[in-house]
Amino acid sequence: MVYAKWDEDGVHFDKTLGREVRHQKGEWKTDDSGQYYTETVGNNQTYGKEFVAYSDILSKEDSWANNIDFFDSDDKKKSVAGTIVKTAAGILPYLFPGFREVWGGITAAVALSSVLPTFAKMAEGVVIGDKETGFTKAMNSIENYFNKFDESHSDAGKSSMINFETIMGTISDVYGQLYQMRAAASLSNLYTKQFTKAQEKSYKAFADKFSIEWAKAHVSNPK
Numbered sequence: 001m002v003y004a005k006w007d008e009d010g011v012h013f014d015k016t017l018g019r020e021v022r023h024q025k026g027e028w029k030t031d032d033s034g035q036y037y038t039e040t041v042g043n044n045q046t047y048g049k050e051f052v053a054y055s056d057i058l059s060k061e062d063s064w065a066n067n068i069d070f071f072d073s074d075d076k077k078k079s080v081a082g083t084i085v086k087t088a089a090g091i092l093p094y095l096f097p098g099f100r101e102v103w104g105g106i107t108a109a110v111a112l113s114s115v116l117p118t119f120a121k122m123a124e125g126v127v128i129g130d131k132e133t134g135f136t137k138a139m140n141s142i143e144n145y146f147n148k149f150d151e152s153h154s155d156a157g158k159s160s161m162i163n164f165e166t167i168m169g170t171i172s173d174v175y176g177q178l179y180q181m182r183a184a185a186s187l188s189n190l191y192t193k194q195f196t197k198a199q200e201k202s203y204k205a206f207a208d209k210f211s212i213e214w215a216k217a218h219v220s221n222p223k
Contacts, residue, residue, distance in 0.1 A: 001038045001148070002049040004029035041144050043137035051144075053152035073165075078154040083168050090172035094179050101186070104179030111180065114146035 006012075006023045014021040016034040026048070031037045038052050056074040059065040066072060070085040078086075094100040117139035124135060151173070157165035 001052040002041050002046060003052065004037050004039045005050070043141040043144070045140060046144055046147070051147045051150065053150055054148045056152050073152045073154050073157070075154050077156045078165055080164060083165050087168040087172045091175050094175060100179050101183060104176070105183035107176055108180035108183050110146060110149050114143060114149070117143040 006025055006027050006029060009022075009024050011020050011022050013019070014030070015032045016030070028036050041049065053073070055071040058071055059069040070082045070089070073082075073086070093103040121136055121139050124133070124139075151169055153165055153169065157163060157169075160166075
């Protein structure tokens with residue numbers, strides 16, 4: 001899901017005001033009651049769209065649970081206490097040896113799953129040009145699904161590069177990326193070890209065979 005916004009400049013009829021209203025590209029859409037709403041994107045391109053983060057819909061808006069939901073960051077501002085608790089929750093899984101390696105691998109896989117479809121579409125575009133195919137739509141679907149796991153920020157947090165919310169979010173991201181890179185490195189080491197063992201076995205078999213054949217050709221048995 002993405003937050004509904006206008007894709008182009010134009011004019012629409014506002015039922016709340018009872019008249020036509022001019023809108024600009026990127027402005028929020030509103031429903032019949034004047035409230036902002038979301039819309040599904042399916043397998044369509046989503047350039048310039050703002051996705052609804054999974055962490056923002058864990059609790060119902062304006063409910064008692066939403067008032068204490070520190071993951072929810074889709075308001076105009078996020079409290080300092082809520083930001084601190086959310087950051088602590090993001091770092092907490094990496095404090096437990098054994099589990100942090102697993103969690104780092106999971107989060108790394110999710111991050112890659114939202115990026116790899118973009119590279120796949122770029123590669124397709126180089127080969128066939130700017131055309132939408134079944135492959136493009138499939139990659140859009142994958143990309144759109146995993147985009148909901150991105151971290152969200154309040155309107156105030158998105159208004160500038162340097163503020164308390166973005167700084168705390170960066171701390172959490174950097175801490176997580178350390179273990180994501182370790183998870184990626186461990187997979188690389190595992191593959192390298194397996195490949196090396198396979199090479200050693202192949203080289204040993206080749207050397208044994210060569211030694212036997214050389215001995216047969218150059219060494220004669222004494223009588």
